[in-house]
Amino acid sequence: MKIKSEVYQVVVCGGGLAGFCAAVAAARQGARTVLIHDRPVFGGNASSEIRVTPHGAAAFHAYARETGIISEITIEERARNHETIGENGKINSVSDMVMYDMAVRTPNLTFYLNTMVTEVEKSDERTIKSIKAIVANAETVLHIQGDIFIDCTGDAIVADKAGCEWRWGSEGFDEFQEPHAPLEASSDTMGSSIHFRAVNMGRPIPFEAPEWAIKHENPDYFYKQGRTFYELESGYWWIEIGVPWNTIYDNETIRHELTRHTLGIWDWMKNKDPELKEKAANYALDWIGQVPGKRESRRVIGQYFMTEHDPANNVVFPDEVAYGGWFIDLHTPGGLLAPTSEPASAEGYAETSEYARKSYCGPYGIPFRMLVAKDVNNLMMAGRNVSVTHAALGTVRVMATTALMGQAVGIGAAIALDKGIAVHDIYKDAIHDVQQTLLRDGCFLPNIRNEEVRDVASSAKVSASSSALVYGAGPETEDFTFGLRTQREKNIRTTETEPLAHRRGQWIAVGTETIESLSFCLTNLTNTQQIVKAYVSAINHIWDYRTIPGEPLAEVELSVHANAQSVWVNWPLQLTHGRKAGTYIRLDLDSNPNVIWHSAGTAIPGHTAANDMGAGRMRRYKRDGGTLSFRISPPQPAFEPDQVITGVTRPHGSTNVWRSDPNQPLSQWLALEWESLQTLSEVHLTFPGHVYRELHNYGPFYRDPQCPKQYKVEAWVGGRWMNLANVVNNYHRLQKHVLDQPIATTQIRIVVEATNGDPSAAICEVRCYT
Numbered sequence: 001m002k003i004k005s006e007v008y009q010v011v012v013c014g015g016g017l018a019g020f021c022a023a024v025a026a027a028r029q030g031a032r033t034v035l036i037h038d039r040p041v042f043g044g045n046a047s048s049e050i051r052v053t054p055h056g057a058a059a060f061h062a063y064a065r066e067t068g069i070i071s072e073i074t075i076e077e078r079a080r081n082h083e084t085i086g087e088n089g090k091i092n093s094v095s096d097m098v099m100y101d102m103a104v105r106t107p108n109l110t111f112y113l114n115t116m117v118t119e120v121e122k123s124d125e126r127t128i129k130s131i132k133a134i135v136a137n138a139e140t141v142l143h144i145q146g147d148i149f150i151d152c153t154g155d156a157i158v159a160d161k162a163g164c165e166w167r168w169g170s171e172g173f174d175e176f177q178e179p180h181a182p183l184e185a186s187s188d189t190m191g192s193s194i195h196f197r198a199v200n201m202g203r204p205i206p207f208e209a210p211e212w213a214i215k216h217e218n219p220d221y222f223y224k225q226g227r228t229f230y231e232l233e234s235g236y237w238w239i240e241i242g243v244p245w246n247t248i249y250d251n252e253t254i255r256h257e258l259t260r261h262t263l264g265i266w267d268w269m270k271n272k273d274p275e276l277k278e279k280a281a282n283y284a285l286d287w288i289g290q291v292p293g294k295r296e297s298r299r300v301i302g303q304y305f306m307t308e309h310d311p312a313n314n315v316v317f318p319d320e321v322a323y324g325g326w327f328i329d330l331h332t333p334g335g336l337l338a339p340t341s342e343p344a345s346a347e348g349y350a351e352t353s354e355y356a357r358k359s360y361c362g363p364y365g366i367p368f369r370m371l372v373a374k375d376v377n378n379l380m381m382a383g384r385n386v387s388v389t390h391a392a393l394g395t396v397r398v399m400a401t402t403a404l405m406g407q408a409v410g411i412g413a414a415i416a417l418d419k420g421i422a423v424h425d426i427y428k429d430a431i432h433d434v435q436q437t438l439l440r441d442g443c444f445l446p447n448i449r450n451e452e453v454r455d456v457a458s459s460a461k462v463s464a465s466s467s468a469l470v471y472g473a474g475p476e477t478e479d480f481t482f483g484l485r486t487q488r489e490k491n492i493r494t495t496e497t498e499p500l501a502h503r504r505g506q507w508i509a510v511g512t513e514t515i516e517s518l519s520f521c522l523t524n525l526t527n528t529q530q531i532v533k534a535y536v537s538a539i540n541h542i543w544d545y546r547t548i549p550g551e552p553l554a555e556v557e558l559s560v561h562a563n564a565q566s567v568w569v570n571w572p573l574q575l576t577h578g579r580k581a582g583t584y585i586r587l588d589l590d591s592n593p594n595v596i597w598h599s600a601g602t603a604i605p606g607h608t609a610a611n612d613m614g615a616g617r618m619r620r621y622k623r624d625g626g627t628l629s630f631r632i633s634p635p636q637p638a639f640e641p642d643q644v645i646t647g648v649t650r651p652h653g654s655t656n657v658w659r660s661d662p663n664q665p666l667s668q669w670l671a672l673e674w675e676s677l678q679t680l681s682e683v684h685l686t687f688p689g690h691v692y693r694e695l696h697n698y699g700p701f702y703r704d705p706q707c708p709k710q711y712k713v714e715a716w717v718g719g720r721w722m723n724l725a726n727v728v729n730n731y732h733r734l735q736k737h738v739l740d741q742p743i744a745t746t747q748i749r750i751v752v753e754a755t756n757g758d759p760s761a762a763i764c765e766v767r768c769y770t
Contacts, residue, residue, distance in 0.1 A: 004138045008034045008110070011131060011146035011242065013117050016044020017399045018383035018406035019152030020099055021069040025410030026150075027109035029437070031417055034144060035103070040289070042099040042113075043091075043299045046153070046399050050293040051091040051234075052193050052733060056400025057325025057363050058694045062608040063651045064325050064363050065691045068443035070193075070403035071733060072435075073098055074695050077704040078521030085696045086716040089195040089234025089287075092263040112142065117153070120161035126377045128387070131498060148378050148413040148423060155248050155354075156298035156385035164375045170390040178308040179327055179358050180391040188333035189390075191242025192292035194252070195235035195259045205272040205284040206237040210446040214264030216272065225339065226346030228336040229269065229578030232280050238345065239265065240335030247297045247756060256294050260286055261336050273292045295331065295384065295397060299631055302387030303424065304369035305459035308332065316447050317367035321412070321434055322404035325445050328394040348552050350504065357615045361395055363446050363543055366488050368427050368434065371409050373700050379414065380423055382406040383741050400695075404443065411437050440767070442686070449647030456680075457768040460672035462641040468760055470509060470607070470638045472631035473600035474521050475566065481744045500532070500595050503612035504621060505588040506628040507542060508656045509638035511581045518571045518587055520627035523596040524564040533590040534558050534571055538579060544586075545618040552576055552587065558597055568631065581655035582643055587630060600627040604639070605659065605688065605706070606651035624693060641670055649686045649764045657688050660752070660761040668761040671749035672768065683713055683724065683737045684767035690733055703731035705757030713737055716747035724748070731756060
């Protein structure tokens with residue numbers, strides 16, 4: 001065996017999305033970093049080996065998609081990839097290569113694939129000195145010494161070998177009184193899954209299952225136990241097995257059993273199910289995964305132990321470094337061997353059931369202390385092995401959330417090294433630096449905004465060539481925001497006839513002191529007059545889901561005449577609301593099942609909608625959250641230039657985006673002017689797009705139309721505009737322009753010459769560093 005000894009500052013073990021983002025983040029901050037991964041490709045569950053689409057907060061909350069390094073990866077993947085991705089089974093090697101390319105191009109980063117950690121050496125009881133790893137098929141043993149170690153192995157291999165305390169299975173209800181906890185503690189964990197891929201061959205394709213495959217004869221196993229066939233082309237998360245086997249030690253047994261079940265399920269679809277066998281007649285199996293995707297194993301105890309109560313109650317942490325928004329998604333122990341599948345699926349993903357109300361949460365903050373091992377001085381973790389209860393793991397375990405954790409610990413490690421402090425002291429001595437660095441590098445934190453002293457943009461006067469107004473939108477409105485909805489979804493939303501079975505609300509950004517009137521497009525399903533009660537309320541932010549958010553600013557009862565079809569009902573409001581320009585009010589209509597409130601034909605950026613789910617809270621309306629039909633007078637200047645210096649880079653407390661008047665042709669510009677001379681060395685720009693919905697809602701070769709495609713950055717020098725940067729073919733959210741030499745100026749401007757399809761130029765944030 002060849003033996004290699006190497007020394008690094010940061011050693012990251014595990015190259016799934018959490019570990020990959022941790023390693024790239026640490027290296028970008030200047031730390032000498034090595035990434036050790038036991039598979040041939042990066043990505044973990046999101047790789048071409050397992051093919052799970054990364055999920056996150058945007059599955060349930062509009063404008064909640066994760067940004068930062070994970071966003072760079074997914075934006076690039078969609079721009080390069082020909083594949084239409086879905087729920088599972090369609091991630092291909094293009095995704096692998098996007099990550100591989102990023103790793104190769106990242107300075108200060110060394111990586112070893114096909115390399116398994118086998119031993120941990122400690123210099124004392126609480127400090128890791130090095131790890132030992134074996135490179136498969138290379139007869140090479142690595143001795144890797146480091147200052148800080150980050151365990152992103154999922155199974156917490158490093159933490160376990162370092163002697164850290166960890167938990168396994170479910171806490172009992174008595175320990176933390178968590179609503180999702182079983183009465184008694186147990187060793188039960190969520191199981192592992194494999195997926196399959198099928199292709200339509202255009203002609204009947206027979207299938208004969210091998211003798212050792214599971215045989216299914218009873219349709220109740222699927223249709224009465226919550227195992228739904230939501231598409232034919234790719235496999236289902238409920239192809240899952242854990243208990244009675246151990247998800248670590250019995251991994252190979254689980255893999256074999258999952259393979260038997262997958263072939264048996266395909267046999268049922270192809271040969272036995274009366275309806276599916278006709279639909280699947282032309283389909284052939286193309287791929288079956290042979291690397292189980294794990295959901296749960298060891299959970300390492302950290303400086304803070306998160307329980308279900310934290311995400312459920314949106315607890316605000318002073319050391320917030322990431323966020324989540326997936327529901328508390330606890331799969332039934334045993335999976336395919338259990339009487340029913342996961343509860344939400346078993347009840348058809350009902351949105352107003354008791355289980356749905358109990359499970360819905362977020363977006364909520366995640367504390368840094370949850371990512372720091374309590375028993376070892378120089379160990380952090382990110383991924384599904386973090387310091388949470390079994391119940392809390394149900395929401396934090398999804399990959400887009402774990403990627404944010406990874407970037408946080410990577411940046412935390414580099415800052416700790418730079419400041420010469422222990423990782424245990426980061427939360428009290430350097431958390432502000434970690435948070436501000438995360439924001440600067442494209443991340444979003446729900447309760448933190450840009451406060452960097454070096455960024456002088458916030459002291460500038462901001463102006464623009466034009467600004468868009470919000471007039472509202474109706475069913476007939478053409479879609480000018482493009483990438484927010486597909487044409488099919490637009491057609492469904494504008495033709496749907498869902499009654500007002502529950503109270504429903506529409507977020508509206510305001511800009512004038514007084515609202516003269518509001519109106520909304522309604523249909524009366526009866527031949528008698530109907531009464532609809534309407535409210536206007538002050539809202540804290542775009543995820544303020546309180547059904548009754550305090551005393552309303554105004555309320556009224558309005559009549560809808562008999563048999564009315566798509567009529568605009570006017571409310572002469574004359575309301576002076578006292579809200580700051582750019583912030584939100586919410587227009588609610590109370591429930592009346594005899595009335596339809598029609599959706600708009602477009603989604604106005606930052607204008608989302610929600611439905612009452614009971615127990616005093618709302619949830620995103622439908623799959624995309626907006627926009628319902630409304631008209632507002634006067635039109636609202638909700639996208640003014642100063643929205644680019646709010647310190648937030650997506651719709652939240654306000655719209656946080658400048659948009660030019662879509663009726664005026666490009667080019668359009670936005671300018672920052674200071675009263676005194678500024679010497680600038682960097683200009684950072686954040687553009688809109690890629691935050692409204694989850695990744696799998698975006699098609700092949702996708703480039704968000706809202707994002708500027710061609711733009712230039714100019715500075716006013718010597719009585720003329722001097723070009724600082726000229727960019728073509730852009731499709732990324734974050735662009736950092738480091739100037740060749742500092743420029744002394746009193747003005748800069750960004751000129752958007754072309755977008756990727758939107759008639760409006762748009763910018764979320766401008767930062768100017770001295």
